[in-house]
Amino acid sequence: MNVLKQLLSYLLTRKSLALLVLVSIFISQVAELAIPLLIGLTIDNILKSLETGNFETSLVLSGVVLIVIASLIRGIMHFVGRYSGYLQGEAIIREIRSDLFVKYETSNMKFFDRHRTGDLMSRATTDLEPIGEFLVWGERILLQAFLTYTGIYLILLSIDVTLFLLIAVVTPSLILLSYGISRILGPLFFELREKYGELTAVITENISGAQIVRAFHAEEREKQKFDQHNQGYMELRAYAFKIRSIFLPSIVLVVNLLVTILIYAGGVAAIEERISTGILISLFTYFTMLALPTRFLAFSLITYQRVVAAGNRVFSLIEDTSFTEKEMVGYTVPLNETPHILFDRVSFKYSDRAILSNISLTIKSGEKVAILGSTGSGKSTLISLIPRFQDVTSGQVLVEYNGNSHNIADLDLSTWRKCVGFVHQEPFLFGRTIAENLIFELGDIDTSEIEQVLKITQLAEFIKSLPDGLNTLVGERGVTLSGGQKQRLAIARMLLRKNPIMVLDDATSSLDIYTEAQFLTAFDKMLKTSSIKHTVIFITQRLSTLKNVDRIVILNRGQIIEEGTHDELIKTGEIYPLLWKTQESGQIDVKLTLEKIIKEREE
């Protein structure tokens, strides 16, 4: 990962601003370098006048005017360089942050399996700080230092070759020293960034999991774990600081030595009358001018190492396209039609672990299909293939519109996802108002439509009872709502979109049987009166919900073991009748019962 190249490509997106920064810094540096020379020449003119007694007022005066002009140019250009450099740096950071956000928005679910939230957070926040610092002032300082050195070299070369050779011999030691230290600091800063990412991850997880920590009384243990990370981070920072603290004074020492040698050599040159008194004064100014940019140079070299460390983390993420969702601009599905869905010998693996094997299943347009299976049997994984949250490892999922089949991998993804409504097993709500959660990406929506879905999900009464009604904030992830309320809001959010296909992953598991039955009745009514027919696929663990479904699919260890209507399965099924019987005896834990039945049959 070439961080400099990446930064350069961002710089070049604003060519005129980059040019303004360069030109203004260049002009301000040239003016700054001209001032000591002008002062030296003016002093020489005054001394000459004193020697000859012939005072050349106009010559001295023009020298003074030139000094004033150079100072003005330097001042104005310095301001322009600083301000435009600042704007440039801020604009680039905004762009990098935005690119990261886009990455987070366009990555597939595997990306989030791979990275921890805290780490992703720190990449989009603290990792950008050194990059910003460097762009805002580091770049300018590096440029100024480079120009100061080059300028002074050229001036010395034109004044006295011995002095030039002297500085040319000593400078490489500065470069070597800087290079050596940055080789040590580079990996150290990278490690620091990684450690900081881990630290943030521990903090975010402890905030999100605050209740779990309390419930298990794990505060002490978590504190110890945090202390370890915190301590490790601090120790590494202290070590990095020590190296920096050795580096900076060493650079200053070398520069001071260089300046002393140059002052001595300059003095000798003046005594030997190779240079005039005025020029000697100019040279002294130049020599002392070397100290500041060198110190800044050393500082910005350190910053640059921090930039490389942080930049590697940020750009490697932006560059990595292996997790990017394939936004196929393929067949755009009609949103007022409901296709047949065909799973054709579908298998799916998480890394190397087979989760689904050889699933073939047809779901006809307008069908209502229930999926049963014990825990971990692959139900959620199976339905996550439909909106392409995951992609099949082998086989294919097809949709059929008017007799024409399309592989879902060839569909225009954004319209396809508009076609599939989804309620997740663990509902997620944003820390916004109820209305904002419901409307989400939709622009204008009729409040009567909202009221209708709230009625169907049995939420109307509850929302009316809230002082702020629909404008009630739900807290982060919806913490201020009960499990069942959250589930119903998530269902309402889907229903509002009237998607042709609706997928519900155990979406009513937290509701009491009575509320669930009321919801299902209202939901059925809505489906019947809708202008299009809807396919409903739902995972359930309540047998009571199965009576009026068109088909029941039983999944076990990633395979379909039984499939058919309730009546068919009762007559011909092997597992389903046993399952159904348990209901009569009052046992209704479908997952557990299924597991037991299957185990007993295997034995």
Ligand SMILES: Nc1ncnc2c1ncn2[C@@H]1O[C@H](COP(=O)(O)OP(=O)(O)OP(=O)(O)O)[C@@H](O)[C@H]1O
């Ligand atoms: N993101 C993931 N990465 C790796 N493995 C996963 C991931 N998600 C699920 N699995 C594994 O896939 C298998 C099937 O999980 P899945 O969530 O589909 O089960 P499920 O039938 O929905 O179970 P439940 O009834 O408990 O919700 C499980 O063994 C699980 O460990």
Ligand SMILES: [Mg+2]
């Ligand atoms: Mg599940």
